Amino acid sequence: MMTTFKKTIGAIALAGVSIVAVAAGVQAAEKRPTELAPLGEPPAPPDNPTTPEKVELGKLLFFDPRLSGNSAMPCSACHLPELGWDFPDKISLGYPGTTHWRNSPTIVNTAYYGNYFWTGVSKSLEAEARTAARGGVAGNGEDDMMEARLAFIPEYRKRFNEVFGTEYPSIRDAYMAIAAFERSLVQRDTPFDKYMLGDDKALTKQQKRGMELFTGKAECSTCHNGALVTDQKYYNLGVPGYDGWETDELAQITFRFELLAKGSTEEKYRKWKDDPGLYFVTKEKADLGKFRVPSLRYTKYTAPYMHNGMLETLEDVVEFYNQGGGTNEFSKNKTKLLKPLGLSKKEKADLVAFVESFTGERLLMETPELPEYAPLPAVTN
Template identity: 35%
Template sequence: MNRAIYLAILLFSILFFSFHRIEKPYAEYQTIEDLRQAYEKPTNLWPSPTLDSTAVFTELGALLPAPRLRKEDKSKAELGKILFYDPRLSSSNKIACATCHIDTAHWADKETLAIGHEDLVGTRNTPSIENVWIQKELFWDGRANSLQEQQIMSIENHVEMFQDIDELPKKIAAIKGYKKQFKKAYGTNNITKDKILNAIALFQQTIVSNPTPFDSFIDGDYKQLSDQQVHGLHLFRTKARCINCHSGPYFTDLQYHNQGFTFYKRKREDLGRFNVTHKASDVGKMKTPGLRNVMHTAPWFHQGIFPNIESVIAMYNAGMNIPHRREEYKNDTLFPVTSPLLKRLNLTKEEQQAIIAFLEALSSKPMLIEKPTLPK
């Protein structure tokens, strides 16, 4: 009888811990109960993150309120929405800002590379403009210092909209219905380049992501994250080292890093930030994208080379790509160097799936826009 009781207890213990023990736990947390206890509290009391000394770090946090439009700017933002959706801002009258930044696609386009004027294909993946108001610099390489600069570059780029920005006011002014819209927004029907750009910029600043299960968890509703997602959160901040670049409320340090995909001296070469600063140390660096709604903006990376999230996580687990410096590049000062923040992680399959589950908790419904009627 005693032997039967002993065996029953042993069997129960095996079954219990098979469900509750974290496989190959990181640091001191042996069970998910321990881990939940460590994270079900204010973020300033969370376990210390695994950070390198060069990391620009802000703790993860809930979604911040976007800047509210001033009363006098609301009609300008409405005008900006119309302009954003109007393909007549392009020389072909076929490409609008909204062609590549689609509300149902979380303001990206799900294409590998951007497609623009006359179906020309660009060299980079279209970044989402959700929460663009937090950005100090725009584009993957940060070449634009304001939303207005970003618009000029996109409108004039021969692969995108291919429209002379200085000729655009005359073109818009020829559309009778726009005079009424500009009068309402600016008090005069005089149409200028700056008014066009400022109106679109104001509209873009209203494009934000919605609250996620992670935000609810931060606010104290701890049931919003599953055990697997809490495990993923901990790995994100510690063993997986994601927090070194993806930090703060928007999961981005707004810095530039080389992830090893410069394709140096090859057909798809992209020198990234170097093309802006001309500093050798910036070769191949791209701006860290935010991770809110990341699960809905595939394919990933600046050239859209990863179609599924499992391959992304597997590549990070391997320490990313470190280009081999052949003899011919021994003294080449521009030879790309992969960020030292990227290291081999030795994550198990279970841990990789936990991180993916956590990324799902950063998802929300997209901000959908009622499409405007275009002036005639």
């Protein structure tokens, strides 16, 4: 009996657990998944350091419709704060007279991405702001026109001078300010983050069961890993093509416009009925139908899901993966990582509950009061 007791005490000591703690009924901290991590401080590039004044200027510009072709399409038109900082429809809002052709991702936590848009065409938030403001079915703006408008706004001349040291606003600096503002939209206090930082009670029992599925049977962490919960790689999952292209004439026109603008042969222009995705960037057939893995953070408020919004709820997303993905025009490129999972109804509910733990309270923001135009000061000799 005494020998058995000594072996037990020795095993506890080797495990790094205090004998006093065991005697007091205190349990060791729960084991955290190594595939995932809490978010750290958001990065800021050396050529665009973050300052409070720059963020405040970027906030004004983010909500200002004058940074668009028709002075009516601000960044916030497609990234609505009260609706997840994205657009609540399958396809994002398009420039007046057009429609968009892809789902609008949230900009919450985009500070941590290494590339932007569904196919990674922009490599920084500064480039993303410029691409969105000038996109034919997005802001449709021209740099010189937008810059001229800023010059006629005294408040902007003052703020740009204070932040960038220029006499008149530069459109390049405007994109820098918008990027700085977007980097400030960070959420690091989710139940998941609190749990990963040591709070065992931050997740419910259901969410902990879901976490085990996420990193185990469901194999979600194969692609959704790290602090941002994405490997930022590109896959074809077999997501069905956008159904609006079957019935919406304007959506059909936009789709053909994008095929032509991004470089398609006449044969492909006439034949393709689905979004070629990463192919537009690489022109490699192996990349047809591939899109970047998005972060799962803040997704509780960003329905619908996938690059074309074809999955309406998080429950639909889990069921999609449970079935081993889907099929589309480019399914021969579908990733071999997907296979039927055989999840029960209870397991699927547990998984959804865990995914929701990557989201905290809504990040809300009122539209700021925008500065007014005024005549330029007279030139004096």
